[in-house]
Amino acid sequence: MAESILSKFIENENALSIDRYLANGGYEAARKVVISMTPDRIVQEVKQSDLRGLGGAGFGTGMKWGFIPKNSGKPVYLAVNADEGEPGTFKDRYIMERVPHLMLEGMIICCYAVGCHRAYIYVRGEYDKSIERLEKAIFEAREKGFLGTQIFGKPFDLDIVIHRGAGAYICGEETALLESLEGKKGFPRLKPPFPAVSGLWGCPTVINNVETLSYLPSIILKGGAWFAALGSAKNGGLRLFGVSGHVKKPGLYELPLGTPLRSIIYDSAGGIRNGNRLKAVVPGGLSAAVLTADEIDIPMDFDSLKVKGSMLGSAGVMVMDETVCMVRALYITMRFFAHESCGQCSPCREGTGWMEKVVGRVLAGKGRTEDLKSIAETAKYLTGTTICALADGAAMPLGSYVEKFYSEFEHHVRHGACDLKPELVT
């Protein structure tokens, strides 16, 4: 492995306690920006790094910061999206549990760059350990004077508040997250206005993912150009790929963006378990369109996967071998989206529940050929017709499973049962 930025900390928990982190050069980047860099210089460096939003949307981080209006007369907020809820994704959890100081340092850099003095971490409610360790880390950082007033002796104040989510997937959508932070029901907001202009309590707000922020210290210390060169074109640096499913060595792998999917599955994760054949891969969390075994020679970066009609998303790579019934896999997927749809927009509210029932019926052997057509049609009209991307995220698997594994669905419809060999079904 050429480089390891986060994983070298994660493996040894080198940023779990502040002493350990300081011994490993911790808070040097924060000190550097607060003492010697201008906010514009930081934004420029981050733009140069091609760091993209690693929560899943892949929006350029530096560009996002650049949208914060200067001198709006309102406070600027940072909301850290730590509501890691995308099925197949478990990277943020490891950062928060094992190296919370790395993220805190990233937050200081971000806040200094955008002029924020109060930041919120919206943590997934189930992440008890993350919350516990973040609380401790914030306490330690405050004691050392890295948080609070007059940080590094400069006129820069920052405090961080942890907000615990209550278990809604939709609150990982950035504007639903803001609503939830404000104490309201997690309904995504209509855009525009975008959060950079009117976010938390109507004030300019940056929302960044845990992993995105955690890469900032190294970018500051080693330079944006260095980071950009690690990845592929316009997809800077490395990221944590969370490989799960039927591989020999599931886990987190920090790899350059643009690493071929085949290499992630076979080199990093050790290949398919029990010598089975690979059947399908979901490359970027449950919302991403599924790829067949023939489509894995693809560079894992935001742009390449988009061209393929899928997405890198949160880089939660879910590998399915030949023992998986794709109808069942889609049913489980749709059950998730139907359960998690916030119910605001009519297509998503009604469509996800409807499709759960249709796929469930096909799975139960009561499907009809028209159902497959109606699934494909519904997937088309779930896409791009709603306020947030949850419906798109439901439509991507919905459309792609049926399209790419049509014969399997057809078999279910014709014969009322799976075409998998019984000995394979676990």
Added chain:
Amino acid sequence: MPTLTIDGKKITVADGTTVLQACEKLKIDVPRYCYHPGLSIAGNCRICMVEIEKAPKPAISCQTLSTEGMVVRTDTEQVKQVRSHILEFLLVNHPLDCPVCDQAGECYLQDYYMKFGLYDPKFNENKVKKQKKAFPIGPTIMLDQERCILCSRCVRFTDEITKSHEFGIVNRGDHSEVVVSKEFVNPYSGNVADICPVGALTDRDFRFKCRVWYLENSPSVCPGCSRGCSIEIHHNDRKSHRVEPKRVMRLKPRFNEEINKWWICDEGRYNYKFIDDNRILLVKGAEDWPSAVKTLASKLKNLAALSPQSAAFLLSPQQSNEELFLAEQIFAQLFDRSRLFLVRPNALGYQDAFLIKADKNPNTAGARALGFSYAENIVDLLSGEAEKGKLKALYIFGQDIVSLFGDDARKLLKQLEFVVYQGSNRNETAPLCSMTLPAAVYAEQEGTFTNCDGILQRFTPAFAPLPEAREGIQILHDLAVKLGIKCPGPKAREIFARMAEKAHAFKGMNFDRLGRMAQEKAALC
């Protein structure tokens, strides 16, 4: 002032105009459920989608602002497909109980299905069931959650307009439900049934009374308080009044930018039963109308000859400007002008900072503009005069003085030789009068009211007066003819024209310019 092109037509609109509003200006029908011009933009129903050139996907027109050079299309195949599919989403869990749904006929789901849907339904599953079918959430409104499409109009109405926050949406996904936090008791509760685009919130007062396609719709002005909200009278003319003695089925608000916008209060909304119930239907104290007018004219003539102080006239702020003007024209010729008293027929009531006014009369400002002011202690004053033998006769226009003043009024009525009661509804006073003249209610006549802000509004009859009843101005005009007094009439237009010449406050006004929407501001003295 951006100029945009919609379906090939260019239009220049004010800054901040949405694409949907621009479409409305061009009379292009864009379907909508959650959008309501009086509420904030929710953007959740998604049916108002249009295609915007250079945009990657269709956009909701209710939220998208018009910009310079924007090219919008509402008629492409893609837009049609998107609309019909969104309609299908809305209908998957909507019960198909139109035959027993009271919203049928004025339901946006029905209307838009016929106009923008007409697809072959693909839905083949069980619909989501909610706990209860329909249940009352307060004294005025029924809620049926299964019919609800969660457009959140009711939630926004109670959040933004009444700021009472009763409504909310709980649960997620297709199990979302509109709920109320407490019993829905609100002086503006009826509006949520108006704005509900489907049959989820229905008006308990109106439910199952009449299918809406039997209703006629007449513009009018609410007589319930001095605000004078613009209303529509929804009445059923197909049933004979003699068979089923109800014509008015409900009142609805009528948009008026200057007065009530889209809303009316419950007090006004449910204040229509007097139009059909408990009416004075027969002339009393004379055989028929001609003889009543004849008797009345000769009585008044004799009294006037006796003394210009011998009669008193109790005018009411419930009367139209024309009726008040005509009464003044006639009676001030026979008697002293000071014998005309303006008497409030009711006590001051509830008021708030929104629409409801304490003065429960529609034309107090009009009466003031014509030079009348409220008489204090009128019964005491008249009783004194009656005791002295100075006062012989009284002409009452609708005030129920017995219930207002009790035994003092009863005593006064007994002392007098001759009392005429001209009014529309039965009450305690009418039976004690020597002559009763059945008058039309506001919904049966034409005229103008001046509201608390001096806005003059014209109202037209929704239907003819009940057989024996006559318009107030008609009665007065007939009387004038019998008395040999020259006066304008009997049409409101003619009286108004004279009033515009003579009465300072109405100077130069034109009856025809007082259209359905147009009002004239009266110069209040």
